Each structure stands twice: as structure tokens, then as C-alpha cells.
């Protein structure tokens with residue numbers, strides 16, 4: 001289907017909503033209200049909304065716990081000992097992997113540390129890490145503390161790629177050139193898949209291939225990529241990745257993270273790793289024997305038994321992803337965000353160009369989110385649209401992040417947002 005010729009009218013937005021094959025999914029989520037009216041929620045990049053079926057999925061496990069007690073580990077509809085396996089099918093589709101390459105566990109920052117234990121193995125000559133500047137703070141702290149842990153100086157060991165003067169984002173060529181330039185001293189390339197601040201989607205395939213050419217391990221933090229853009233981690237040859245489930249994956253605040261470990265490392269049992277009983281060979285886990293024997297695949301990085309109630313909420317959302325289909329979601333996402341870009345462009349044309357979209361204009365270089373650098377009004381502008389029932393977020397010094405989510409946002413949401421923004425800007429004339 002060719003993309004629609006966008007129009008800046010409410011009736012166009014309504015017509016798009018009528019034609020939207022995914023429109024019924026909005027009803028599957030709770031939309032928060034303010035002053036008795038549903039908000040325009042454009043913050044799914046920070047916390048995805050709650051699928052209505054979450055309570056039911058958790059309820060099944062609460063009932064099993066109530067009626068079976070400890071026997072729920074091996075009995076009930078979904079024995080808890082194997083609960084995480086339920087999520088493997090959906091996770092493998094979401095990140096483009098085989099099921100043995102993914103597992104849900106822990107939280108994102110924890111998992112990145114665990115993966116770096118295995119994949120950041122510096123030597124006196126090759127110890128540096130290449131990453132993007134302005135990475136999410138947790139990722140910065142993780143790299144900084146890992147580097148120190150190995151006895152290196154973060155100021156020397158961490159190479160942060162900066163956008164060229166006057167630009168907000170990196171070009172793929174610049175990233176590849178940085179890998180070429182530093183190849184002999186790099187122990188790791190580790191970046192976001194989609195950058196949380198700029199909304200830029202990096203060309204993970206090209207980055208992974210260039211790093212692989214020099215045999216440099218490459219890992220991605222997919223917090224803003226999973227459930228947002230198509231991924232093919234296995235085919236791209238990415239070594240490892242991790243993500244969280246509460247942003248585009250709609251699984252609830254602080255809920256379980258997931259990891260990817262490429263098959264080529266799945267049986268590398270000599271890789272250093274921090275072990276726990278849940279990563280031990282499942283067939284003899286309960287023999288409580290001495291001597292850690294990791295499971296093959298990503299499961300060999302597990303430490304602890306599953307947080308079943310969290311995983312149940314996660315599953316409620318993953319099942320919706322499988323039902324709606326990733327291709328359908330991606331198509332709608334591109335249309336929604338394209339519509340937002342169109343309306344902002346119109347807004348700039350009819351007024352002074354005060355809203356600078358720093359996210360790349362090419363849909364292949366972004367996901368749902370657009371980051372708006374505001375040259376007028378600043379934080380007061382953000383507060384004003386918040387008062388008008390918009391939920392999005394503010395990032396210093398001057399950025400409003402807006403993320404239309406194909407599951408629950410409508411074209412009308414986007415139309416209303418642009419309308420409210422334009423009215424709010426008038427206050428600062």
C-alpha cells in the first residue's frame with residue numbers, strides 16, 4: 001500500500017483511523033485519564049501502557065500459588081520452573097533470533113553487566129570501547145565501572161563518537177570510519193540500537209559487520225529498539241544485546257529484561273561468566289551438585305529462578321505482539337510518525353521554524369519517536385501542552401520527546417498533539 005498523501009485536517013486523521021487495520025488494539029489498553037478525559041499518551045518510549053489482559057495473566061499465577069503452593073513449580077497451567085520459556089517464541093521474533101539465543105531475565109542494567117563480563121575482555125593493547133556520545137546514563141555508568149574494574153581509565157578507554165559540528169546525529173559512515181580508525185585498540189563496540197535522546201536508529205547491521213571484520217565483539221542496548229523497529233540480530237551477526245520490557249514492550253514498570261547471545265557463543269562454555277543455579281544444566285539443576293555446568297544458548301547466562309508474576313505481565317503483552325503482527329505494527333508506526341513529521345513541518349512553514357526535529361527524517365533511521373528541539377517557549381511550552389492533556393516528556397536542555405505507538409495511538413492523537421502544540425506556541429509570541 002503506498003503511503004497516504006497526508007493532510008492537515010481532522011477529517012483526514014479520522015479517515016486514516018477508520019482505515020487502520022490495527023485500530024481495535026487501542027481498546028486492548030488502558031488509556032490514562034486526567035480530569036475525566038483520556039490523555040493523549042505519546043510517552044510509550046518511556047513507559048508503555050497497560051494491556052487490559054495483564055491482570056488476567058497475573059491472576060492465573062496468583063491462583064496457582066494460592067491453590068498449589070510450592071507445587072506450582074511443576075504443576076498448574078504453566079509450571080514456574082519453565083515459565084520463562086513461554087516468552088521465547090515472541091522474543092525471538094521481536095529481535096530476529098532463534099529461540100535458544102534469547103531469554104527473559106533480571107533487569108537491563110544488570111544484564112548489560114553480566115554480558116560485559118563475557119564480552120568485554122580487554123588486554124593491555126586492545127582495551128578500548130567505542131560508543132556513542134550522550135548514551136543513556138546507566139549505559140555510561142556501566143561502561144565506566146566495567147573499564148575501571150579491569151584497571152583502565154575511563155577517560156582513555158571509552159571512545160565516545162560525537163556528531164559533527166552543527167549536527168545532532170551520527171552518520172553511519174562516521175561510525176564505520178571510527179571502527180576502522182580504532183580497530184587495533186578496540187575490545188568492544190557497544191551502542192544503543194535506537195538512541196533514547198535523539199531517536200536515531202543506528203544501522204546495526206553495518207556496524208556489526210564492520211566490527212566482525214576486525215573480530216571486535218559488538219553489543220547493542222535495545223531499550224528503545226525492541227518492539228519499535230524490526231531487528232535481525234542473528235543474521236546481522238550481533239554478538240550480544242539486552243533490552244527492557246516496559247517501554248515499547250508494554251510489560252509494566254521495571255519489569256523483566258531480555259538478552260540475546262548469538263549462537264556462535266551459545267556453546268562457548270569457556271567464556272568467563274558470573275554463574276547462578278538457574279544457568280546450570282536444567283537436567284541436573286536440582287541435584288544440587290558442585291561444579292557449574294552452563295546450559296547452552298542464552299539460558300547459560302541465567303542466574304536466578306524466574307519472577308513469575310513479572311513474566312506473566314510480560315507474556316500478556318508479548319501475546320498481543322504476536323497477534324497483531326510485527327509487520328503490521330511497523331507499517332502503522334511509520335505512517336503515524338510520518339504524519340507527525342508532516343504536521344510539524346507544516347507548523348514550521350506557517351509560523352517561524354521553531355520546532356527543530358533532531359531525529360533523522362529517513363524512516364529507516366528512526367523508530368516511533370521524534371525528538372523536538374524547541375527554539376521557543378522551552379520548558380514552559382512543555383508545561384503548557386502537559387496542561388492541555390498531552391503526555392510526552394522533556395529532556396534537558398531543550399528537547400520534547402514524542403513517541404506515537406502503533407498499538408494504541410491514533411492518527412487523531414497526532415493531529416490533536418500538533419494542534420495543541422501550535423496553540424501553545426502562540427503564548428510565546
Ligand SMILES: *Cc1c(COP(=O)(O)O)cnc(C)c1O
Pocket residue numbers: 107108109110136138139192196221223224244
Ligand atoms: C530505559 C533505559 C535503561 C534503563 O535501565 P534499567 O536497568 O531498566 O533501569 C537503560 N539503558 C537505556 C539505553 C535505556 O533506554
